[in-house]
Amino acid sequence: MDKNNKKAFFDNFTFTTNKETFRVNVDDGPYLPFITALRTKPFLLLAGISGTGKSQKVQELAFMTCPNGELRNEGGTTPGNYCLVEVKPNWHDSTELLGYYSALSGKYELTDFIRFAYKASQNKYVPFFLCLDEMNLAPVEQYFAEFLSVLETRKKVGNEILTQYLLSKDRFSNCELQKKVLVKEDGDIIEGDKQYKMEFLYSEKDAEIITYLKEKGLTLPDNLFVIGTVNMDDTTHQFSRKVIDRAFTIEMNGGKMSEMFSPESKMLLEYREEPIPLEAFKAEFVRAYEVLDDARFAKYRDVISTRIPALLGDSDGTAEADSINGILNETPFRVSYRVQNELVLYLSTLIERANFPEPDQIEKLIGEATLAILLEKVLPRVQGEQKQLETQNGKSNVLKDLKTFVKSHFKPEEDTDANSLYNQVLRKLKEMDDKLANYYTNFF
Known part of the structure; x- marks a missing residue:
């Protein structure tokens, strides 16, 4: 990214808030999947093989958003709005993140997590990025249960999103x-x-x-974004659906090796003359009804409330065959209100980014949001043996059926590049189906 492009990055991306309008350019948008996911929910998993730059991606987000001033001048090699917490294999309770009171010393033993969350609360107009590195070296539910529960208590109050107490x-x-x-x-x-x-x-x-x-x-500040890096091998722990359901999951398995030597790569960990504002990342809504009640989105109410439930299908086992839940009917992987809620939130960001087109023009955006939810929320839930994933009396399986569903509903009219969301979903479904041929499959 040359100097002019660096300054222009995000110049055409519009965010409208109750007070101001911010413009952010997405033409050069390698960060868009991360931004959109975090704007939907402030908990993200970056999965993939070791050495693909997962933890660096979190640093890049911090560099591009850190304002000039105290946070840049704290010393060290990273911005003050970034914190790396290395998960250890012996983490088996929440004291590793939330600390504890020692009656012996009379002190409360603070942790880097608490210190960073406090700092975020004192700089509420700056996005703060916490990287939980190698998150699944320890059983996630054992040390992260309180965070996962409090995350679900998020509620919009005025222009803020508040939570119950973490401490x-x-x-x-x-x-x-x-x-x-x-x-x-x-x-x-x-x-x-x-x-x-x-x-x-x-x-x-x-x-x-x-x-x-x-x-x-201590509550969860609405400018705090937690991103966990995940390597799946025989030294790590599997994720439960409680964790998967509460996060977006984006795979990072590397790219072209020559990119490492490009001029652009040298600028990834540099501060920006015009930092990206918090509004680019901060959620505006928590519940789908808040989107539909907003004056800017009211005209989409009928389209959204009809199309989204039809694509997902009812979660009680009665879904139509031509829906995601219809395909997952006989499995424990059916999705319900949380996924539908987050699909609508994700879609609201796409609609805003498209400058609020007419309701009859958002079908493509609905497709993009559904594909993203399928790739980042639904497929990470799917795992099991051949028998568990069979459909049509053993003639097919859920992965093949989902592939047919995606081609039927979302195939673009023209050829798209290999990295389009549509092609990413198809590749992932094929990868998981190929693994299933060897008896067992999962997302990671």
Whole structure:
């Protein structure tokens, strides 16, 4: 990316908020899948073989959004709105992320996760990116359960998206900033024949955090985006559907090796003269009805409320055969309200990006949103043996049927490039079907 393109990057991408309009160029859009997924939900999984730049991608997002000032000048090699937390194989409870109170020391042991979430809450107009590196080296549900649950409590209140407490203020009620320490020399406090001095338990910055937590507790700031990197091999753990259902999953399996030597690659980890604003990433809605109740989207109500349920199909086992749930009817992989909700949220971003076309012109956008949901939300759920995935009395399977469904509903009128979303979905379905020929398949 040359200097002129670097400055122009995102110049034509329009985001409209209640207060301002931001323009962001998407012509050069390798980041669009990440931005759209994060704008739909602030939890993303980057999966793929080792060494393909998954954790660097999170750094790139931080560099392109970090404003000039204190966050750039904290020292080190990365922006102040980026934090890397390396997951260890021995993580088996939430204390690794959420800390714990030690009665022995009288301190609450803070973690990098808490410190970073607090910093995000104090810089609410800047996007903050937390990278959980090698997320599945430990069983994710054991150390991440509280986050996954609180993530589902997100609620739009005014122009903010709030959550329930990740850590309530009551948890810090016993935390003091200082304690008395018995000394043999002259002390600051004398009680009878004993001498004491006051000892600070925390550094100045940590004391500030503890004071805040005692007063307000910790929720998930709406400018905090958590991105986990995932390598699937025999040293890692499988994901449960609880984790998969609450995240978008984007595969990164590398590209052309020559790209590593291109001039553009040298500029990926550089600050921008005009950083991308938070509004490019921050969710505007949490619930589908909020989209349809918004004046800008009201004209799409009939189209969305008809087409989306028809494409997904009912989740109670009665779906029409020509729908995603109709194909998944006899499996535990059927999708329900959460996926439909996030499909509508994803679609709202595409409609906004297309500058709010007329309702009869959004069929292509509905197709794009459905393909993205299929690739990033539905297929990561699908795994099992041949017998589990059979359909049509053993004559087919869910992967073949989904491939037929995609070709029937979303085949473009003209040939598209190999990296189009349509072709990505078809390739993934073929890859999973080929694996199933060897008895078992999964997404990763």
